[in-house]
Amino acid sequence: MTYADSMTAIAAKRAEMAALGDELKALQAKVEPEAVEDFVLAGWDGPVRLSQLFGDKRDLIVIHNMGTGCPACTMWADGFNGVYDHLASRAAFVVASPNPVATQKQFAKSRGWRFPMVSCEGSQFAEVMRYRHRDDCEEDEADGGWNPGVSIFRREGDQILRVSDAEFGDGDGFCVVFSLFDMLPPDAAWRPKYKYD
Amino acid sequence: MPYADTIAALKTKRREIDVLRAEMRELQGAIEPVPVADYELTGWDGPVRLSQLFGDKRDLFVIHNMGTRCSYCTMWADGFNGVYEHLADRAGFVVSTPNPIATQQQFAKSRGWRFPMVSHEGSSFAKDMGYWQPKSEGRESDMWWPGVSVFQKDGERILRVSDTDLGPHDDFCSVWHFLDLLPEQANRWEPKFRYG
Numbered sequence: 180m181t182y183a184d185s186m187t188a189i190a191a192k193r194a195e196m197a198a199l200g201d202e203l204k205a206l207q208a209k210v211e212p213e214a215v216e217d218f219v220l221a222g223w224d225g226p227v228r229l230s231q232l233f234g235d236k237r238d239l240i241v242i243h244n245m246g247t248g249c250p251a252c253t254m255w256a257d258g259f260n261g262v263y264d265h266l267a268s269r270a271a272f273v274v275a276s277p278n279p280v281a282t283q284k285q286f287a288k289s290r291g292w293r294f295p296m297v298s299c300e301g302s303q304f305a306e307v308m309r310y311r312h313r314d315d316c317e318e319d320e321a322d323g324g325w326n327p328g329v330s331i332f333r334r335e336g337d338q339i340l341r342v343s344d345a346e347f348g349d350g351d352g353f354c355v356v357f358s359l360f361d362m363l364p365p366d367a368a369w370r371p372k373y374k375y376d
Numbered sequence: 377m378p379y380a381d382t383i384a385a386l387k388t389k390r391r392e393i394d395v396l397r398a399e400m401r402e403l404q405g406a407i408e409p410v411p412v413a414d415y416e417l418t419g420w421d422g423p424v425r426l427s428q429l430f431g432d433k434r435d436l437f438v439i440h441n442m443g444t445r446c447s448y449c450t451m452w453a454d455g456f457n458g459v460y461e462h463l464a465d466r467a468g469f470v471v472s473t474p475n476p477i478a479t480q481q482q483f484a485k486s487r488g489w490r491f492p493m494v495s496h497e498g499s500s501f502a503k504d505m506g507y508w509q510p511k512s513e514g515r516e517s518d519m520w521w522p523g524v525s526v527f528q529k530d531g532e533r534i535l536r537v538s539d540t541d542l543g544p545h546d547d548f549c550s551v552w553h554f555l556d557l558l559p560e561q562a563n564r565w566e567p568k569f570r571y572g
Contacts, residue, residue, distance in 0.1 A: 189538075
């Protein structure tokens with residue numbers, strides 16, 4: 180197919196994807212939020228409640244990051260770091276991982292991350308949010324049964340509501356790397372790393 | 377709709393998007409690339425040719441950025457900056473704007489950008505690539521257009537293998553995808569250079 184014809188066909192696919200994106204928004208608009216408890220998590224300055232993570236915002240985006248053992252989660256977080264100020268202008272934005280706070284601080288520093296982080300170590304938070312599946316995973320498995328994704332919370336008086344959540348994966352709208360790589364000749368072997376030579 | 381049902385429906389819808397994405401990759405794989413000239417652009421150390429922007433990579437991304445006056449383009453670039461090392465592992469990655477080099481350098485520094493930049497001021501590059509729109513009905517003046525072009529080195533030749541324009545809710549900026557999950561969604565939110 181000629182370049183121009185391919186571009187027209189690809190633009191049509193992108194338009195179809197955008198139309199599905201509009202359907203996503205319409206579905207999201209009809210959600211009945213679920214009430215969640217005010218979990219205690221480990222913040223960098225001591226225990227912190229989910230309700231405190233909102234700061235002065237009404238909405239809160241919590242990233243379920245699998246921690247320092249996951250190069251893909253790390254790449255997604257690198258991307259969030261780039262647009263952190265934009266996100267934080269609209270909603271509070273916090274990255275939660277299962278690492279102890281000391282490990283988290285060291286890793287965040289090594290990557291230049293600017294967003295606030297909390298540890299969900301020892302809390303039921305990730306499990307209740309369905310971003311940890313102990314049942315289908317051995318306790319000593321490398322990934323610990325954690326799943327990557329995002330939960331969106333809304334403060335409604337004294338209540339905390341979850342209004343949405345989504346799992347992360349290659350080609351999602353939450354990491355631009357695979358979207359750009361989809362424009363290259365395929366290389367299925369490429370995987371994110373912590374550092375490149 | 378109950379929360380769990382909504383999330384399940386969203387998941388199904390996202391899988392449909394994944395199917396379309398796979399179809400798009402197939403279309404991309406079957407493309408006949410077009411040869412392009414070895415444009416001379418302005419790099420931070422002097423004139424630079426498109427062919428030199430590849431570094432040691434076979435593929436090259438060039439972002440068509442509208443420059444320092446566009447807060448949207450700036451937000452997209454902030455996102456690319458976050459994942460720059462990941463991108464640069466696979467291909468050359470360069471951001472091109474119409475600003476003069478001095479302006480570009482100052483702006484990049486103010487935002488902490490780490491990716492290489494070139495200026496296409498005085499070159500027909502952006503226009504030839506389709507990222508310049510002439511004055512027309514509903515458009516008061518000529519304007520640059522945001523997008524991305526992908527090039528491949530083929531011996532002495534440079535081929536363009538893909539391009540697409542950039543805009544809100546595309547897959548090249550994660551911010552809108554997060555906003556879409558908020559109760560009021562994007563709701564007239566617009567990116568700014570700085571927030572109070």
